[in-house]
Amino acid sequence: MSVFRFSQLDTERLERQYEVYDISMSEFYSQIWNATLKDKHHTDQAITAKSLLGVKHEPTFSGVLSFMRRKYTKDVADADLVVWGIPLDTSVTNRPGARFGPNAIRAASAIFDLDPQYPFQMDLFEHLAVADYGDCFIHNSRVWENPERIEQEAAAIIAAGSYLLSLGGDHYVTWPLLKAHAERHGPLALIQFDAHQDTWDDDGEQIDHGTFVTRAVREGIIDPDHSIQVGIRTHAPEDYDIKIMYGDEVEELSAEEIVNQIKARVGAMPVYVTFDIDCLDPAYAPGTGTPASGGPSTAKMLSVLRQLGSLNIVGSDVVEVAPAYDHAQITAIAGATVAMYMVGLQAERKSRS
DSSP: OOEEEEEOOOTTGGGTOOOEEEEEHHHHHHHHHHHHHHOTTOSOHHHHOSOSSOOOOOOTTSSOOOGGGOEEOSOOTTOSEEEEEEOOOTTOSSOOOGGGHHHHHHHHHTTOOSSOBTTTTBOTTTTOOEEEEEEOOOOSSOGGGHHHHHHHHHHHHHHTTOEEEEEESSGGGHHHHHHHHHHHHOSBEEEEEOSSOOOOOOOSSOOOTTSHHHHHHHTTSBOGGGOEEEEEOSOOSOOTTOEEEEHHHHHHSOHHHHHHHHHHHHTTSOEEEEEEGGGSOTTTOOSSSSOOSSOOOHHHHHHHHHTOTTSOEEEEEEEOOOGGGOSTTHHHHHHHHHHHHHHHHHHHHHHHO
């Protein structure tokens, strides 16, 4: 008889603790079925969950798709972390479509069935209360109103005491997000995973996904002496003395060596982490607007992220997932996994507090 280990699917205890048993395969499926039948709200946890904590079994192939099945709510008073979509892609210089990124990432996140999540070896939601706040309203014609709307709504979430994890959208959205975070934390160190520097010239008013770093440096939102860009495979006219780790360097270094350089640069400052999915080589992330060959693998960048838990990360985003150019959800799964790692780092921090 085939015997293996799994986390007991008791619907009440699963929200708080896992008990591991050795059982047969037939008993395994029996317990899944019986536990599911006990709960009349055994699907659509995104809208039926009573708590922001814990998890319940739900088929990965059905149900309302929030990020990792977290509860949709605008009430974030009890939320440690809020996931928020920003479906803006009106500033792209190449292929549009990142407005569909938030929902593509949510759909891909359904693959994270139950817990504990690899590589954190824990139920991320046992102590970390996480809400899916839905999406920012993006006006399709009055586009000049969108930056202020993003900043104000982000600032309100942050003011409530929640860590904000945003899902783009193109990389312009990081600009109002940085402003909102700096309002609470002061000047920020920036860790930017990207193929592009995004330091092109900016007039202070344009809506452009290639200039947000320029504006953030000029307005004192980020401290370039404590900021770093990882995976860069293009050249811009300015670098503003931000440390650059080019794609070929990243290829030659181990994840640990990359992490050491990041930590040495950032120091003890409050950190904002932005992950443009085109940091990854197109082999691992074809579904993006401005792909650039010669980038790192998903595995290497996830290993880097995994080792950043000692930093004072105050906010983060995943941007530029454009599912129209994706294949078999490769890019969306990568984006969802990056976002899950960002949640995992905060879950570990909460468990240590």
